[in-house]
Amino acid sequence: MSIPRMCWLAAAAAALPFAASADDTREALRACRAEADAARRLACYDREADRLSAGSAAAEPAAPPAPALTPEERFGRRGSMVRQEKDRSKAEARGLDELHATVTEIWTRSDGLMKVTLDNGQVWSQNAPDPFFRLKTGDKVRIQPGALGSFLLSGPSKRSTRVTRVQ
Numbered sequence: 528m529s530i531p532r533m534c535w536l537a538a539a540a541a542a543l544p545f546a547a548s549a550d551d552t553r554e555a556l557r558a559c560r561a562e563a564d565a566a567r568r569l570a571c572y573d574r575e576a577d578r579l580s581a582g583s584a585a586a587e588p589a590a591p592p593a594p595a596l597t598p599e600e601r602f603g604r605r606g607s608m609v610r611q612e613k614d615r616s617k618a619e620a621r622g623l624d625e626l627h628a629t630v631t632e633i634w635t636r637s638d639g640l641m642k643v644t645l646d647n648g649q650v651w652s653q654n655a656p657d658p659f660f661r662l663k664t665g666d667k668v669r670i671q672p673g674a675l676g677s678f679l680l681s682g683p684s685k686r687s688t689r690v691t692r693v694q
Contacts, residue, residue, distance in 0.1 A: 625669055626647075629667055630666045633664060642693070653680075657688045661684065673689065
């Protein structure tokens with residue numbers, strides 16, 4: 528239980544060799560490590576961790592914590608309200624579900640694979656040639672995630688092809 532805390536403190540002490548108190552911190556950590564009683568050793572490490580965090584808190588202003596819901600605000604929150612909040616936080620963490628763009632350039636490589644440049648500067652290449660998938664410059668396309676990390680590009684014809692981003 529005290530090993531991760533000890534490693535963190537040792538790393539913090541090693542990362543601050545330029546600080547005047549770094550030598551003091553190393554000596555205090557050595558004294559903590561020499562303590563035979565586990566409870567006293569843990570208390571010693573906790574004391575040093577508090578001292579280090581107080582010093583870093585003065586140097587860096589902490590970001591304001593997210594406002595917690597009061598018991599009054601949590602009262603009665605069930606079912607759909609909680610699910611909506613969880614879905615919203617998942618969507619914010621996930622980012623884009625799909626990309627909409629306009630084709631600015633198309634060319635076919637010698638192996639039959641189509642390369643497409645979009646208006647946002649991205650370049651996508653087909654994974655396998657598909658003679659039935661057609662695009663032209665100016666078409667609106669949609670790229671969305673597929674299975675196993677793949678991507679599907681679909682055009683105005685509603686047909687899709689697997690693509691990989693190359694630029």
